[in-house]
Amino acid sequence: MLKTIKTKTILSRLNNNADTWFGTSYSMNLYRGCQHNCIYCDSRSKVYQIENFSDILIKENAIELLEKELSRKRVKGTIGFGSMNDPYMPIENDIKLTRKALQIILKYRFPIHIITKSILILRDIDILKKISQIYCCVSITITTPDDEIAKKIEPDAPSSSLRFEAIKKLNQSGIYAGITLMPILPYITDKKEHIIEIIEKAKLADAKYILFAPAVTLREGQREYFYNQLNKINPELRKTYEQKAGNNYIFTPINVKELSTVFYETCKKLEMPTKITFFKDNKPEQLKLF
Numbered sequence: 001m002l003k004t005i006k007t008k009t010i011l012s013r014l015n016n017n018a019d020t021w022f023g024t025s026y027s028m029n030l031y032r033g034c035q036h037n038c039i040y041c042d043s044r045s046k047v048y049q050i051e052n053f054s055d056i057l058i059k060e061n062a063i064e065l066l067e068k069e070l071s072r073k074r075v076k077g078t079i080g081f082g083s084m085n086d087p088y089m090p091i092e093n094d095i096k097l098t099r100k101a102l103q104i105i106l107k108y109r110f111p112i113h114i115i116t117k118s119i120l121i122l123r124d125i126d127i128l129k130k131i132s133q134i135y136c137c138v139s140i141t142i143t144t145p146d147d148e149i150a151k152k153i154e155p156d157a158p159s160s161s162l163r164f165e166a167i168k169k170l171n172q173s174g175i176y177a178g179i180t181l182m183p184i185l186p187y188i189t190d191k192k193e194h195i196i197e198i199i200e201k202a203k204l205a206d207a208k209y210i211l212f213a214p215a216v217t218l219r220e221g222q223r224e225y226f227y228n229q230l231n232k233i234n235p236e237l238r239k240t241y242e243q244k245a246g247n248n249y250i251f252t253p254i255n256v257k258e259l260s261t262v263f264y265e266t267c268k269k270l271e272m273p274t275k276i277t278f279f280k281d282n283k284p285e286q287l288k289l290f
Helices: 062-072 097-108 119-131 147-153 160-172 192-204 222-233 235-244 256-269
Strands: 002-005 011-013 026-028 056-059 079-081 112-116 136-141 176-181 210-212
Touching (some): 011 062, 062 097, 112 119, 119 136, 119 160, 160 176, 160 192, 192 210, 210 256, 222 235
Parallel strands (some): 002 056, 079 112
Antiparallel strands (some): 011 026
């Protein structure tokens, strides 16, 4: 179901001023809810107070607010897209809130970091190239190199194969793009050969980095939905999760040390960075009078 809502603010300042993973100072969500229906999505957690995550709420005054808020800011900080939903889910093809927001951000010359699973981002290469003169980073999430597994755990997102192609096109266009390899789902995507394959395909796509988080969160609200979806895929898998993970907030694969070793050794071998180069404001430091 699609609905329109009004919001009081559109940019949220991060408490610690900058995210240490993604280098963002502000987060922005132009929609509430997400159409990709990834079975593990943390945004379903009750803590976020989204009553029905399958309902897509369009923030109809988002662009107006963004213009107003950016016009008042004097300190540049990276604006993050994709913290609570995918900014390029299918509805964006028609509504174009993300594209309109990028145009405003370009006008005020702010840096950005976009996290997405969607190849729709290729539509906006023209604007992203211009923002790249300031700073533009695109992280495409890939949790498995296997398209069949991806279809089960990320049912309405583009295939992993298409995501690798999008990374290649972004980098060929001069846009700084890499991969977020997260989450890792125990007993589903925790195979070392899959991790190696992702890194090798990332190298072929000229990805500029891979961020790795070998675990999955299981919070109230999210956990119940995830377990119900596992039950549809494989009831035995659900039983295993209930027995092994229980009500723990974070569930880590039993072979996490091996996976981490394989990841970092393969990245070192293929010269694949495991961190992002963040935005730096190159304005000359103002001289003090005294």
